């Protein structure tokens with residue numbers, strides 16, 4: 340799975356600098372519109388990380404909400420699924436933010 344592979348790439352970059360670690364915590368954010376569930380991401384990641392020789396890596400996965408800002412009623416609303424119009428006034432003139440599918444917020448390495 341692409342998301343899991345992306346985490347591994349980031350981990351490899353980090354680990355290059357500090358090979359001696361006790362455990363690693365990866366803070367991941369899943370966007371509201373992705374079909375990837377935390378469970379499927381976790382199991383895909385476990386598979387790849389084992390193959391790549393990473394141990395003691397914990398994924399902390401958070402599901403994010405997107406925000407729409409309506410240009411008509413000027414209000415901001417959080418949404419967790421795609422919408423065709425503003426939930427408040429129904430206008431289809433709005434901007435969406437925070438809708439990224441996936442992002443790695445931080446990687447915390449505990450030295451051994």
Ligand SMILES: [Zn+2]
Pocket residue numbers: 409410411412413414425426427428429430
């Ligand atoms: Zn509106």
